Amino acid sequence: MFQPDIETVPIPQLRKLQSERLKNQLGLLYDKVPFYRRKMDEAGIRPQDFRGIEDIHKLPFTKKSDLRDHYPYGLMTMPLEDISRIHASSGTTGKPTVVGYSRKDISIFSEVVARSLVAAGGRPGMMLQNAYGYGLFTGGLGLHYGAELLGMTVVPVSGGMTDRQLLLLQDFKPHMIACTPSYAQTLGEEVVRRGIDVSKLNLRYAILGAEPWTEAVRSDVEKNLHVTATNIYGLSEIIGPGVSQEDYEERGSGSYVWEDHFFPEIVDKDSGEPLEEGKHGVLVFTTLTKEAMPLLRYWTNDITWLNYDKSGKRTHIKMGPIIGRSDDMLIIRGVNLFHTQIEDLLQNMEGLAASYQLVVTRDKAMDEVEVLVEVDKEHYRALGEPSLSDPESTPERFLEIRNRFISRIKGEIGLTMQVTLQAPGKIPRSEGGKLSRIKDLRVKK
Ligand code: DLL
Secondary structure (H helix, E strand, O other), X not given: OOOHHHHOOOHHHHHHHHHHHHHHHHHHHHHHOHHHHHHHHHXXXXXXXXXXXXXXXXXXXXOXXXXXXXXXXXXXXXXXXXXXXXXXXXXXXXOOXXXXXXXXXXXXXXXXXXXXHHHOOOOOOOEEEEOOOOOOOHHHHHXXXXXXXXXXXXXXXXXXXHHHHHHHHHHOOOOEEEEOHHHHHHHHHHHHHOOOOHHHOOXXXXXXXXXXXXXXXXXXXXXXXXXXXXXXXXXXXXXXXXXXXXOOOOOOOOEEEOOOXXXXXXXXXXXXXXOOOOOOEEEEEEEOOOOOOXXXXXXXXXXXXXXXXXXXXXXXXXXXXXXXXXXXXXXXXXXXXXXXXXXXXXXXXXXXXXXXXXXXXXXXXXXXXXXXEEEOHHHHHHOOOOOOOOOOOOOHHHHHHHHHHHHXXXXXXXXXXXXXXXXXXXXXXXXXXXXXXXXXXXXXX
């Protein structure tokens, strides 16, 4: 562990620390940020009377629109000349969401990333190929500073440039790669396609995040790149990557949330009421140690669960994989649908690959989902690379596979979807960053 004392701190002690830190954040926000002072006044909260973390649900939520309304610097606690870095995430509505960091914020950011890298299998002296984008996006610089703090050797290649990534993997021999899971899929496929001998690479770990992914993609990446792949989660508003991280020996059981810095809650997406452990809902974070731009109960829109894992190495709470963002949820004939549910069903589907896209259309009043999914390369080759565009020429074996997938979707999700098989390589790939798996043709321009 990078900071074993705090990563294994007993829960009562952690609560005490969280309470002290939260009270400090409230004081700071009350004094320095008019928006929060007004919110606290409206809610009748006086920082000096606030009891502690157990009262967190009394605090108001902060939404992305609050950040937008105070664009670009309105939620900062300090004058601009004291801010040492600015990051931003591209918004869907034009203006980016801006986040400021003090020197201390950067140092905490580096610490939580260093913790995350260790949990992912990284050790001082190992080499990290950092294929997250450098720039306003927090992935590149976030992983970079954390890896340096840990004592890794960083190769700051940034995202994309697949030829160069593959060259570096072969010649520089990094032990670990950091990128989005969809880009790790791209790299894995290219390794196989170009006949690169994976056993000659030194790669052992992949630290993947910035977009939802499931076990189907994990198996794909682990198989093609011969790595152990773990999930790193985060968002710019809270700090960037390193808000939570899965341990490489506890894969599949959730990611440790670094609770001494970011206090997580799960709330009901409609009522905002806190939900009990294990229930799916909206993830909400309160920063506990941020200086430049602390946020109270930030509504991430991400849907997951929280759970303490008594058998884990660390004491901090775990969060599940993100099944999607509540604003990206499709509602198809009354059924709520996240694309990760389809991805999940692809796991262990013999004959199909983990490359897919959902195309949503509206026919009169009815919404339809077509699942484009690639067939597995080996099956495809074994059947003589047939045309798949015409059911007449599609081999019986593939028709069976397709029908099996249609019934699986119907059985698990309750919706009848059209499944269209595609030849390997036909579906758009990640070229370095986040990949959109949904093509929504209902949206009128
Ligand atoms: O994506 C920070 C990051 C960089 C995380 C590198 C991990 C690795 P934003 O661009 O602000 O920040 O986007 C944040 O991305 O609210 C989630 O919806 C999604 N997201 C991030 N990590 C994961 C993950 C970075 N591991 C938004 N699983 C978040 C699922 C993720 N979704």
